[in-house]
Amino acid sequence: MGTATLEVPVTQKTATSARRIKVEIRRQASPDAKATTETFEIPYRPNMNITSLLGEIALNPVDVSGRETTPVTYDSNCLEEICGSCAMLIDGKAMMACSALVDRLLGDKPDKTITLAPLSKFPVVRDLAVDRSVLFENLKAVKAWVPIDGSYDLGAGPRQQPQIQEQRYPLSNCISCTICMEVCPQFNDATGFVGAATIAQAKLFNMDPAGSVLKEERLRALAGDGGIQECGFAQNCVQACPKQLPLTEAISDMGRDVFVQQVKDFFTR
Amino acid sequence: MAASAPPAPPSTTRRRGVQPLRAAEGHSYLWRRLHSLSGIVPIGAFLIEHILSNFETWNGPVAYGKQVLFLNSLPLVRILEWVFIFIPLAFHAGYGVYIWLRGRSNVNVYPWAGNWGYYAQRITGLIAFAYIIQHVWRQRFTGVDLPHNPGMAFHKVQVELHNPWMLAIYVIAMIATCWHFAYGIWLFAAKWGITPGDRARKRFGYICAVVGTGLCIMGLASIYAVVWKYPNAPVNALPDQHSSLTLPASTSLATS
Ligand code: SF4
Ligand code: FES
Numbered sequence: 001m002g003t004a005t006l007e008v009p010v011t012q013k014t015a016t017s018a019r020r021i022k023v024e025i026r027r028q029a030s031p032d033a034k035a036t037t038e039t040f041e042i043p044y045r046p047n048m049n050i051t052s053l054l055g056e057i058a059l060n061p062v063d064v065s066g067r068e069t070t071p072v073t074y075d076s077n078c079l080e081e082i083c084g085s086c087a088m089l090i091d092g093k094a095m096m097a098c099s100a101l102v103d104r105l106l107g108d109k110p111d112k113t114i115t116l117a118p119l120s121k122f123p124v125v126r127d128l129a130v131d132r133s134v135l136f137e138n139l140k141a142v143k144a145w146v147p148i149d150g151s152y153d154l155g156a157g158p159r160q161q162p163q164i165q166e167q168r169y170p171l172s173n174c175i176s177c178t179i180c181m182e183v184c185p186q187f188n189d190a191t192g193f194v195g196a197a198t199i200a201q202a203k204l205f206n207m208d209p210a211g212s213v214l215k216e217e218r219l220r221a222l223a224g225d226g227g228i229q230e231c232g233f234a235q236n237c238v239q240a241c242p243k244q245l246p247l248t249e250a251i252s253d254m255g256r257d258v259f260v261q262q263v264k265d266f267f268t269r
Numbered sequence: 270m271a272a273s274a275p276p277a278p279p280s281t282t283r284r285r286g287v288q289p290l291r292a293a294e295g296h297s298y299l300w301r302r303l304h305s306l307s308g309i310v311p312i313g314a315f316l317i318e319h320i321l322s323n324f325e326t327w328n329g330p331v332a333y334g335k336q337v338l339f340l341n342s343l344p345l346v347r348i349l350e351w352v353f354i355f356i357p358l359a360f361h362a363g364y365g366v367y368i369w370l371r372g373r374s375n376v377n378v379y380p381w382a383g384n385w386g387y388y389a390q391r392i393t394g395l396i397a398f399a400y401i402i403q404h405v406w407r408q409r410f411t412g413v414d415l416p417h418n419p420g421m422a423f424h425k426v427q428v429e430l431h432n433p434w435m436l437a438i439y440v441i442a443m444i445a446t447c448w449h450f451a452y453g454i455w456l457f458a459a460k461w462g463i464t465p466g467d468r469a470r471k472r473f474g475y476i477c478a479v480v481g482t483g484l485c486i487m488g489l490a491s492i493y494a495v496v497w498k499y500p501n502a503p504v505n506a507l508p509d510q511h512s513s514l515t516l517p518a519s520t521s522l523a524t525s
Pocket of ligand 1: 173174175176177178179180181196197200240242243244245247263
């Protein structure tokens with residue numbers, strides 16, 4: 001990755017031949033350490049994304065003043081926006097690092113500094129890596145699974161009609177990135193709101209012919225404190241979701257189902 | 270590439286960050302849904318009644334006085350006033366402030382239409398709350414007692430709006446309240462699963478906009494009628510109405 005092999009595109013109008021990308025990263029050595037900011041300059045290559053940019057820093061962890069530092073910690077795995085691990089604040093907004101393209105972030109301002117920071121609503125583990133296990137806890141709380149375990153062979157599952165499949169498929173695209181929670185004004189310490197992803201997954205499994213056996217339990221769970229009622233319908237989730245889940249539709253549908261379940265329970269339980 | 274340290278092992282202390290769902294626990298569901306419902310009935314229904322009644326000012330002080338008289342002659346009007354107006358309003362406003370305090374608006378970072386709507390719903394709610402406190406205090410509980418003197422309603426409001434600051438407050442509050450109500454119906458339909466589909470929500474949005482704009486125009490027209498259309502209204506437009514006829518005494522729907 002020497003500079004000699006760098007090909008500079010003709011569209012570039014910088015005076016020096018080796019154009020560099022400025023990036024400012026919020027860092028934190030441990031969950032309780034003080035947060036600091038470090039600035040780096042990375043040789044430009046076309047079609048970079050934020051994970052490849054962080055990879056460059058890892059190859060040569062020296063900040064802009066020439067001071068040696070540690071490679072930046074961040075979560076990533078698939079590098080193709082499917083594992084959901086690399087969410088972070090890029091230029092202040094929650095995005096997936098692997099699908100955030102540097103060229104697009106810079107737009108027509110090649111000298112702009114890109115800023116990276118950890119998601120703001122999850123405890124920092126180190127640097128850009130945060131602990132998002134609250135989503136896992138929430139998915140468990142609504143039993144977001146199909147119960148298929150038994151002490152004997154349960155046989156084939158019920159048939160799933162293609163119409164149901166079609167409605168479920170977009171919801172099954174969730175990658176548990178937690179961006180919908182990060183951008184939600186109601187997802188915070190005060191409300192303990194469950195967030196859009198969990199509500200959408202509850203709908204997904206309620207619509208599964210085998211998973212629907214737990215439907216009532218899921219609907220009751222979602223009426224607990226921090227449940228679906230905390231939604232303020234700001235609709236940021238559906239705007240920000242990298243996988244374009246129909247989150248507002250899911251929340252609306254589940255809002256009705258949860259209400260009907262509460263009324264039923266009131267009169268029959 | 271860059272691996273991260275595994276999340277801290279679960280400790281016995283309260284976990285950091287946002288707490289997970291308290292599945293099927295607590296009563297916030299009931300309160301939050303009551304808040305949502307109370308905004309439509311009875312408060313929204315009362316708002317419509319109030320603006321329609323006020324629109325009688327368009328027909329002059331006598332017509333308005335008669336409307337106030339009619340409302341005050343409803344059976345059990347004092348009970349109606351407390352059960353369907355004051356108590357639900359106090360709850361809706363109080364719980365609304367609680368909701369506002371627990372939200373973390375981020376429209377500066379994510380300036381999207383729905384996020385603006387979320388923010389505006391809180392701002393307009395606060396404006397309406399502050400306005401209604403002074404409005405109820407000054408028009409219903411202090412000054413001329415309108416339930417006893419319905420004919421004096423027009424003049425009382427006219428005197429109030431004579432102050433240009435008060436006039437500005439009334440205009441701003443009228444717009445804020447109609448916005449809050451119209452967007453509130455839209456939110457109600459979305460949250461209760463009446464309009465789950467994107468297109469349904471959009472379509473219903475237009476309907477809410479028409480309702481809100483219509484109410485707002487009627488409200489502003491009433492203000493216009495009081496201030497400019499019938500200047501120098503008589504102090505009492507219904508001089509023949511003795512207070513003894515306006516039973517039951519001392520409450521008024523139209524002025525609260
Ligand atoms: S619903 Fe969308 S934004 Fe939320 S966790 Fe799933 S993929 Fe991410
Ligand atoms: S690395 Fe898997 S989603 Fe970005």
